Amino acid sequence: MIASQSKLSKLFIKCKSENRAALIGYLPAGFPNQSDSIKIIKAMIEGGVDAVEIGFPYSDPVMDGPVIQEAAEVARKNGITMAKTLDIVKEISATGVPTLLMTYWNPIERYGPEKFAHDFSVEGMEGVITPDLPIEEAGVWLATAKENSIHSIFVIAPSTGDGRLKDVTSNCSGFIYAASSMGVTGTQTSVANTASALVERVRKISGTPVAVGLGVSNRVQASEVAKFADGVIVGSAFVKAVLQNPSDPATAVRKVAEELSLGVRER
Amino acid sequence: MLAEEDIAGKFGQFGGRFVPEALIGALDELERTHNEAMSDPVFLAELAHLNATYVGRPSILTDAKNFSKHCGGAQILLKREDLNHTGSHKINNVIGQALLTKRMGKKRVIAETGAGQHGVATATAAALMGFECVVYMGEEDVRRQSLNVARMKLLGAQVVPVTSGSRTLKDAINEAMRDWVTNVADTHYLLGTVAGPHPFPTIVRDFHSVIGNEAREQVLALNGKLPDAVLACIGGGSNAIGIFNRFIGDAGVRLIGLEAGGDGIETGRHASTISGGTVGVLHGTRTYVLQDENGQTVESHSISAGLDYPGVGPEHAYLHDLGRAEYRSVTDAQAMEAFALLSREEGIIPAIETAHALYGAMVLGKELGKDATILINLSGRGDKDVQTAAAWFGIEL
Incomplete structure (x- = not known):
């Protein structure tokens, strides 16, 4: 696979032709447990999510707010490991939906970046989002990802200066992850105008698709973001749906995805 | 001997910066401010004066x-x-970083604390210099070190018990980082040890x-x-x-x-x-x-x-x-x-x-x-x- 022919890249082309944004849904691996986690992610896809971002639950998630922290704790208590995450990636990518992994850096370093890139790409993982790996520390990872045809996706923030924005975005492949605000993951009442300003700055220097995350949780917000971004990333709203509906989390997640998928089509 | 290795915050294969993008700007600003301050005779004189008349040095x-x-x-x-x-010893670093906070024009400091010593020192400097102060402390440590919790409160700091993870110092640092990512525009994270992202290991070493x-x-x-x-x-x-x-x-x-x-x-x-x-x-x-x-x-x-x-x-x-x-x-x-x-x-x-x-x-x-x-x-x-x-x-x- 060449990165430009990945399902992920094709997805953004398709969405553009349909004049809509792509909906990217996040859920932690193994949450609330291994088998339910797969069912729930599949329900998220049935509900209309275009690409899946599977999070690896980590002990020290400094970019995550209380909702995703809680989910990560539950998944860890129920025994999630890198090996089990690999099984989930395999099951999800088999559905044909672009499958990405979101992980803090240390679990990759511990697994071994080369072995990680190899093992996970073989099972269909197309890209990795690394929220605590600044570009200055990413040399080894960029080379490894490239060798294995994996998209390396970095986060940009409203505080990222212009010079730096160029460095970061030019190393992003697949899409650029634009953080909508200064803060951690979680649902917010309004997605600040800072997001559209940031995306506008990126457009001037990069042709790579831009997806906006942090704080998007409902149809109205998804539609707002879809007006200026190529992708809308939603995480905490799905996690919340699972936490609040322990008897039937899959149905709750499907409903959230259905709502959001309407939103990304309302430009 | 170590000067060369110190460039760009690396100590051999160790050190560096593994943080969310939102913090890079603040770390750059801190590094710049620290470098300028350490070669500014006015800053060094103020630090020496506080060390002699407030900390009790030598x-x-x-x-x-x-x-x-x-x-x-x-x-x-x-x-x-x-x-x-x-x-x-914690006060040495705190006084230095509090002066850097003033230099950056920030009005709010946050800190993590384990035993409470760094929290008390930070609350002390905040009282002296008129900063708002929030200290994150693992719930387990709040229990073990209740005397220091009371001291911080007397000094005007808000102590936030951290209930995530192991409820100790490690989780207090996570919570302080989350606060910093969110409030970085007006807040300095007054980190209390020689760990954390560059430039903290260098700054804290310099002041100690x-x-x-x-x-x-x-x-x-x-x-x-x-x-x-x-x-x-x-x-x-x-x-x-x-x-x-x-x-x-x-x-x-x-x-x-x-x-x-x-x-x-x-x-x-x-x-x-x-x-x-x-x-x-x-x-x-x-x-x-x-x-x-x-x-x-x-x-x-x-x-x-x-x-x-x-x-x-x-x-x-x-x-x-x-x-x-x-x-x-x-x-x-x-x-x-x-x-x-x-x-x-x-x-x-x-x-x-x-x-x-x-x-x-x-x-x-x-x-x-x-x-x-x-x-x-x-x-x-x-x-x-x-x-x-x-x-x-x-x-x-």
Whole structure:
């Protein structure tokens, strides 16, 4: 696979032709447990999510707010490991939906970046989002990802200066992850105008698709973001749906995805 | 000797910056401000003035002749950081970073704390300089160190108990980082140890170097020669770097860090990161970490809240790999033995953190014999540990 022919890249082309944004849904691996986690992610896809971002639950998630922290704790208590995450990636990518992994850096370093890139790409993982790996520390990872045809996706923030924005975005492949605000993951009442300003700055220097995350949780917000971004990333709203509906989390997640998928089509 | 390695915040393979993008700008600003300040005579004069008139520097050197008996007769020199204002070395770094905060025009400081010493020092500086102050403290540590929680509140700080993860120092740092990511425009994260992303390990070392600078002169004035070894306890490693730094170029002086052994490394319940950990990334820096095969941080254990941390400053990791410093492990029981001895023999109640270094001297003194001179950083006083010590020794309160 060449990165430009990945399902992920094709997805953004398709969405553009349909004049809509792509909906990217996040859920932690193994949450609330291994088998339910797969069912729930599949329900998220049935509900209309275009690409899946599977999070690896980590002990020290400094970019995550209380909702995703809680989910990560539950998944860890129920025994999630890198090996089990690999099984989930395999099951999800088999559905044909672009499958990405979101992980803090240390679990990759511990697994071994080369072995990680190899093992996970073989099972269909197309890209990795690394929220605590600044570009200055990413040399080894960029080379490894490239060798294995994996998209390396970095986060940009409203505080990222212009010079730096160029460095970061030019190393992003697949899409650029634009953080909508200064803060951690979680649902917010309004997605600040800072997001559209940031995306506008990126457009001037990069042709790579831009997806906006942090704080998007409902149809109205998804539609707002879809007006200026190529992708809308939603995480905490799905996690919340699972936490609040322990008897039937899959149905709750499907409903959230259905709502959001309407939103990304309302430009 | 280390100057070259210090470029761009790397100590050999260790150090660096592994943080969310939103913090990069703030870390750059901090690095710039620190670099400018350290070559600004006005800043340095203000720092020196506060050290002399507020902190109580220079701290004295005490020749512990009675305690020496328990150390094979070796001369034991105590660098008395316990006599600083607020009762530990932590104030050195806090005063320096508080001045940097002022220089950056920020009005709010946040801090993490384990034993509460760094939290108290930060609350103190915030009161002095008129900053809003929020201290994150693991719920478990709030319970262990209730006296320091009360002190912080009296000083006007808000203490936020952290209930995530292991509810100790590691989780307090996570919570402080989350606050900082969100409020970085007007907030300085006053990190309390030589860990964390660049430039923190360098800044904190620079402000604590005063310990070793003074101690080296004091030992030379007393003995006419350098000590044989310099000892300090290690959690994150700030007091140790503070006293080691000036001696790194003195090849004949052994530098020994004493890590918290908890119930013993072999039990798995310990906080000896260098002796029992592996290389990884934690809290923004590459260093030795207590972690499992999935890269998850493993909870540390120690009777001492201030050493109960599963990481260690990257410069210590580097000094270890270079062979320039040695790192040994001291169990809870051994530390408490030294705690009791120093109290009875010298009339000095040390912090339980510091007691780890004192036990290290009891072992090393016997190895080196009576002609040796051992310099110990007496990093803090034990008032805050009275409840823990009373419970340990069965004293009814």
